[in-house]
Amino acid sequence: MQTAAIHFDRFNTLSDADAHERIRAARERLGKKAVILCHHYQRADVYQHADLTGDSLKLSRNASQTDAEWIVFCGVHFMAEVADIMSRPEQISILPDMAAGCSMADMASLAKVERCWRELSEVLDPDEVVTPVTYINSSADLKAFCGEHGGIVCTSSNAPKILEWSLARREKVLFFPDQHLGRWSGYKRDIPMDEMMVWDPDLEMGGLSPAEIKKAKLFLWKGHCSVHQMFQPGHILRFRNEHPDGLVVSHPESSFEVCRQSDYVGSTEHIIKVVKESAPGTRWLVGTELNLVQRLAEEVKAEGKIVQFMAPTVCMCSTMQRIDPQHLAWTLENLAEGKVVNRITVPPHEAVLAKLALERMLEVS
Ligand code: 13P
Numbered sequence: 322m323q324t325a326a327i328h329f330d331r332f333n334t335l336s337d338a339d340a341h342e343r344i345r346a347a348r349e350r351l352g353k354k355a356v357i358l359c360h361h362y363q364r365a366d367v368y369q370h371a372d373l374t375g376d377s378l379k380l381s382r383n384a385s386q387t388d389a390e391w392i393v394f395c396g397v398h399f400m401a402e403v404a405d406i407m408s409r410p411e412q413i414s415i416l417p418d419m420a421a422g423c424s425m426a427d428m429a430s431l432a433k434v435e436r437c438w439r440e441l442s443e444v445l446d447p448d449e450v451v452t453p454v455t456y457i458n459s460s461a462d463l464k465a466f467c468g469e470h471g472g473i474v475c476t477s478s479n480a481p482k483i484l485e486w487s488l489a490r491r492e493k494v495l496f497f498p499d500q501h502l503g504r505w506s507g508y509k510r511d512i513p514m515d516e517m518m519v520w521d522p523d524l525e526m527g528g529l530s531p532a533e534i535k536k537a538k539l540f541l542w543k544g545h546c547s548v549h550q551m552f553q554p555g556h557i558l559r560f561r562n563e564h565p566d567g568l569v570v571s572h573p574e575s576s577f578e579v580c581r582q583s584d585y586v587g588s589t590e591h592i593i594k595v596v597k598e599s600a601p602g603t604r605w606l607v608g609t610e611l612n613l614v615q616r617l618a619e620e621v622k623a624e625g626k627i628v629q630f631m632a633p634t635v636c637m638c639s640t641m642q643r644i645d646p647q648h649l650a651w652t653l654e655n656l657a658e659g660k661v662v663n664r665i666t667v668p669p670h671e672a673v674l675a676k677l678a679l680e681r682m683l684e685v686s
């Protein structure tokens with residue numbers, strides 16, 4: 322007789338120690354049938370159970386290469402969607418807590434992007450002159466929109482390259498949902514500042530005049546990351562005054578001024594690489610999520626490297642933080658019993674188009 326899945330209520334009050342014990346026991350029962358993918362921002366008590374870790378680009382490749390039947394994604398919703406799109410049809414993608422979303426991804430919706438496309442068509446023919454580029458931090462239907470309209474996906478590690486690819490095809494780019502990553506990538510590709518126009522989806526015609534729409538090379542969707550917007554140029558200034566020999570590295574979701582004043586700018590994978598490859602004794606100021614910074618500080622401490630977090634206040638990715646040992650234990654124990662909980666599925670017609678845009682990206686990068 323088929324039994325129901327175990328309810329999360331039975332795990333909610335589990336102590337961390339018990340949750341870890343049950344995660345280990347369930348993993349032993351599951352063997353290679355399940356793989357745990359973890360983004361670098363994941364909290365330490367979950368990260369320790371990862372089979373594979375990485376930034377968004379690396380994890381999307383991992384998802385397309387794993388043979389495991391169940392892909393347990395310790396990240397946020399769009400990442401588990403990418404795993405579902407990139408894996409084989411019989412593989413199942415799981416997000417241990419459905420509340421783990423990305424607030425930036427929520428700043429663009431298909432309805433708003435379609436409205437933008439319609440409004441642009443009052444001034445020009447977007448399908449002729451505009452390549453839509455979506456940051457991977459977006460819902461699957463927006464990736465499908467890009468697939469359908471000759472567009473592409475990018476991540477924080479390949480955005481300038483993707484912009485170059487896009488501008489080689491059509492003269493303009495609509496970049497969503499992160500204006501900061503878009504602006505930094507445009508700057509890296511020598512697009513003049515006055516040809517990058519912010520598109521405000523809450524205003525008619527994005528708040529732009531027909532003349533501005535004609536002049537723009539890059540439309541920057543008015544979205545941002547609530548974590549990275551906390552970093553300020555003043556934090557870098559203070560650090561440089563106190564430590565003139567120190568180095569600064571930031572994630573490109575930070576503001577343009579923060580990126581411009583940093584010595585290095587790159588994805589989470591890149592940040593880890595530059596700090597790990599630096600000379601012993603180097604002091605770093607790092608502008609990205611706190612879990613990553615704390616882990617990195619620990620890992621390089623023995624080489625005399627000092628890693629400091631950029632903001633004076635605590636800023637974590639509070640949504641990713643929702644995946645805790647209790648949710649992971651619940652997910653894995655159900656899988657060990659043959660029950661799938663929190664499956665993430667992208668409708669097939671969307672998945673085909675979204676995959677097209679993702680594959681274009683993997684080919685270019
Ligand atoms: P990465 O591309 O470095 O994984 O960044 C993803 C992200 O969400 C950063 O906020």
Ligand code: SF4
Pocket residue numbers: 397422423424425426458546547548549574610638639640641
């Ligand atoms: Fe989204 Fe920002 Fe969290 Fe990254 S850090 S997943 S962009 S909310």
